[in-house]
Amino acid sequence: MTTTVDSVGLVIRVTNTGTPPEWQLTPVVSIGPKSLTDAASPDEFGSVPSAALGPNGALFVGDNLNHEVRVFGLDGAHRRTFGRFGEGPGEFSGLYSVAWVGDRLLTLDFGVGRIGEFSAEGAWLGQREVPGGLTGSPAQLRFFPVGVDEAFAAGLRTGPAGLESVFVGHDSRGVTGDTLTYVRSPASAGSTIICRYDGGMSLFDVPFRARLVQHPGPGGVMYVALSDAYRIAVIRGDADTLRVIERALPAEPVSDEEWAAANQAFEAFRADYPNASCDPRRPGRPDGKPFIAALFVAPDGRLWVEVVRTAGNRWELFDAEGQLLASLPVRPQREHAAPAFGPEHMVTIRRDSLDLDHVDVWRIDPGGR
Known part of the structure; x- marks a missing residue:
């Protein structure tokens, strides 16, 4: 593996080629029920959108259905539970995300319209206002931890064109003042097929189409990539590119079987509604698969990239400067539930x-130790 660094103007370009070291995600503990029981136990969750690693081996699990935060050790032992349904201090009505920031746990509750602050023991420390009544995917309406005492929360603000989605910076003391807007791209045009029929309308994603993937970073920067190229830009503001991280990796074609499977829902709709008007008429098949499925900036500053591969998606791990460190297998995880990262562990949520x-909980093992 080779990493080269050069610059064009004031932009640093980091290019990684070759095969990185193979690391492993070694199972530590899996917390969850083997079957449904009449007597609910702490490891029988209702719906888990988010989890966070805290001090002293604490694992905080947000349960949106039961309106609770359950705390476990890395041995799987239940330590405590706090929270209940309601709008008072320490209560939840729409718990979307949890994150350990500095010396406290932050909880993002769009039902009440606040960020709650808790001690490691579950004591109520205060609150911060956020927009209430938001609904959507926990993959977007969540915390984005980017430092040991820095995280961004999904939010809204009024801009020149009306309401716009933003990332709002927080630390253990309050709002940091960093507010980042989503980067927009013309590549999103044509990524959805809109079909109108009999007074109704249906939407279909175009499979394997390039899309913009992004994640806030420490100090008010954004990591942004168009998924059909393995090229990640670190930007500040609207157009100030600080660094470009590139990876030489061969493209992979979309097989006929994969294309047919991905379009099953659209083809079934066309068979049921042959007179429907669709724009575009049919999905355009791309030349190859996208390279990047997701980006995450961990609190220790490392960049995690989920790379799309036919043989199975891989994590590729970069340091803060953009040097490729390792490749790891992607483990099964629930759609729309973001993983949590620590210096030595990763936490994933899956649905059986x-x-x-x-x-x-997985231990990050360099060299597969």
Whole structure:
């Protein structure tokens, strides 16, 4: 593996080629029920959108259905539970995300319209206002931890064109003053097929189409990539590019079987509604698969990139300067539930065949030790 660094003007370009070291995600503990029981136990979750690693081996699990935060050790032992349904101090009505920031746990509750602050023991420390009544995917309406005492929260603000989605910076003391807007791209045009029929309308995503992937970073920067190229830009403001991280990786074609499977819902709709008017008429097949499925900036400053591969998606791990450190296998995880990262551990959430949620803790093992 080779990493080269050069610059064009004031932009630093980091290019990574070759095969990185193979690291492993070694199972530590899986917390979740083997079956449904009449007597609910702490590891029988209702719905888990988010989990966070805290001090002293604490794992905080937000349960949006039961309106609770359950705390476990890395041995899987239940330590405590706090919270209940309501709008008073320490209560929840729409718990979307949890994050350990500095010396406290922050909880993002769009039902009440606040960020709650708790001690590690679950004591109520205060609150911060956020927009109330928001609904959507926990993959977007969540905290984005980017430092040991820095996280961004999804939010809204009024801009020149009306309401716009933003990332609002927080630390253990309050709002940091960093507010980042989503980067927009013309690549999003044509990524959705709109079909109108009999007074109704249906939407279909175009499979394998390039999309913009982004994540806030420490100090008010944004990591942004167009998924059809393995090129990640670190930007500040609207157009100030600070660094570009590139990875030489061969493109992979979309097979006929994969294309047919990905378009099953659209083709079934066309068969049921042959007179529907669709724009575009049919999905355009791309030349190859996208490279990047997701980006995450961990609190220790490392960049995690989920890379799309036919043989199975991989994590590729970069240091804060953009040097490729390792490749790791992606473990099963629930759609729309973001992983949590620590210096030595990763936490993923998955849903089993019985629709039961499990929280899995993995040790990050360099060299597969």
